[in-house]
Amino acid sequence: MSPSRTVSRLFVIALLLAPATLRAQQGAVDAMAGLRAQWSGVASNVLAAAKELTEAEYAYRPVKGVRSFGELVGHVAGTQNMICAAVLGDKVPAEDAVEKGAKTKAALVAALEASNAYCAKAYAIAGAKLSEKVDMFGEKDTKVGALALNAVHTGEHYGNIVTYMRMQGKVPPSSKK
Numbered sequence: 290m291s292p293s294r295t296v297s298r299l300f301v302i303a304l305l306l307a308p309a310t311l312r313a314q315q316g317a318v319d320a321m322a323g324l325r326a327q328w329s330g331v332a333s334n335v336l337a338a339a340k341e342l343t344e345a346e347y348a349y350r351p352v353k354g355v356r357s358f359g360e361l362v363g364h365v366a367g368t369q370n371m372i373c374a375a376v377l378g379d380k381v382p383a384e385d386a387v388e389k390g391a392k393t394k395a396a397l398v399a400a401l402e403a404s405n406a407y408c409a410k411a412y413a414i415a416g417a418k419l420s421e422k423v424d425m426f427g428e429k430d431t432k433v434g435a436l437a438l439n440a441v442h443t444g445e446h447y448g449n450i451v452t453y454m455r456m457q458g459k460v461p462p463s464s465k466k
Contacts, residue, residue, distance in 0.1 A: 321415065321419065321433065324412070324433070324436060324437060324440060325413075327440050327444070328408070328412060328436070328439065328443060329409075329412070331440065331443050332369075332405050332408070332443055333405075333462075334447050334450075334462045334463050335362070335401065335443060335446070335450060336398070336401055336402065336405060337462035338450045338454060338461060338462055339362045339394075339397060339398050340398055341459070341462070342358060342394070344393065344394045346358060346457065347359035347393075347394050347397070349453060349457060351452070351453060351456055356388075356449075358450070359392070359397055360388055361446055361450060361453070362397045362398075362400075362401055363385075363387040363388035363389075363390075363391050363397055363400065364384075364385070364388045364446065365404075365442075365443055365446050366387040366388075366391075366397070366400040366401040366403070367382070367385055367386050367400075367404075368384050368439070368442055368443075369404040369407070369408050369439060370382050370386070370387065370403075370404050370407060371383070371384045372408075372411075372425070372435050372436075372439040372442075373404070373407050373408040373410070373411040373436075373439065374407075375423040375424060375425060375435055376411040376414065376423055376432045376435050376436060377407075377410060377411050377414075387400045387404070408439065411432075411436060411439075412436060414432060418432060419431065419432050419433040420432070420433070425438065447463075451463070451464075
């Protein structure tokens with residue numbers, strides 16, 4: 290086969306593959322938009338619950354040995370800070386920094402608002418940067434994998450918050466919509 294025919298065939302193959310490549314790229318963009326929306330929704334629900342409960346209710350713990358409501362809010366904020374710092378390439382704070390440091394409703398709500406705003410920057414990352422590797426709990430993961438972990442973790446603890454609220458006769462934010 291002549292070199293010009295080989296080049297022509299490669300060009301035709303490239304033209305045929307281009308739409309598939311563009312669809313795959315669009316699929317990745319759509320998937321990240323979906324992940325961002327899921328995290329944003331659950332993070333908003335955690336924040337709404339944190340704002341709703343009173344200072345006294347922040348001490349509520351269903352049974353001995355589990356986090357109080359306030360400790361749970363601090364844990365979510367601290368873990369978000371840790372994961373999103375890794376994704377953004379910033380200095381990674383201790384996971385329990387907020388939980389150990391913030392003790393009042395006002396301090397915990399402010400910490401949660403700050404962690405949500407900080408993580409929004411991480412969820413704004415797009416393209417090839419999402420495939421870059423970060424250290425997560427001593428193992429390598431992609432940035433998008435770390436953001437998925439953050440969304441799942443926040444959602445997992447929103448489930449705890451729902452239970453805490455129901456046990457106190459309150460309606461959680463996601464059930465009010």
